[in-house]
Amino acid sequence: MRGIFCFSITLVMLAILLNFSIIENGFYSKLEKGKSALIEMESGNKERTIIENNVDKIVSTEIAEQIENGNLNSESIKDEINSSLAGYLKGRANASTIFSKTQGSTITKEFLNGNSNAFILELGGKKYGEYSFASNAEKTNIVSKTFGNNAKAIFTIPIDYTIRKLAGGVKN
Numbered sequence: 001m002r003g004i005f006c007f008s009i010t011l012v013m014l015a016i017l018l019n020f021s022i023i024e025n026g027f028y029s030k031l032e033k034g035k036s037a038l039i040e041m042e043s044g045n046k047e048r049t050i051i052e053n054n055v056d057k058i059v060s061t062e063i064a065e066q067i068e069n070g071n072l073n074s075e076s077i078k079d080e081i082n083s084s085l086a087g088y089l090k091g092r093a094n095a096s097t098i099f100s101k102t103q104g105s106t107i108t109k110e111f112l113n114g115n116s117n118a119f120i121l122e123l124g125g126k127k128y129g130e131y132s133f134a135s136n137a138e139k140t141n142i143v144s145k146t147f148g149n150n151a152k153a154i155f156t157i158p159i160d161y162t163i164r165k166l167a168g169g170v171k172n
Helices: 002-069 074-089 109-114
Strands: 094-097 116-123 126-133 141-147 153-157 161-166
Touching: 002 074, 002 116, 002 126, 002 141, 002 153, 002 161, 074 109, 074 116, 074 126, 109 116, 109 141
Parallel strands: none
Antiparallel strands: 094 141, 116 126, 126 161, 141 153
């Protein structure tokens, strides 16, 4: 009788240890999935930040060049900026709407020209330049890109995005 009792206690202890082992494996599996999601999210955020910084730099540089060249033609300024932006964003972001940020068509200079404004003013020897992504009349057109499958990061050029330059100095 005593042998059966000890054997039963040993089996119960083994079952408890096996149960703890299974729980621990499940915990580590969830931990690894969490780490993978965080890495994916961080990678998406990195890509988003790089694109945001480069868009700002492209617009800022183009406005400065147009100020330096003395170009006061709004259409020409807008065309130059959007040509550079379209070249950079092609393959990196999509022309989309606020209703479908994850889907969209290829960015074109025409899409950007139809949804943005640019101008340079000269007054008293000082020049002020501004570029604005204003969207369409309904405020539904945007430039966007979604990064990641499980953990998502979304890049957008928001409606009313504006970069301003004053005679070579940045003013935001």
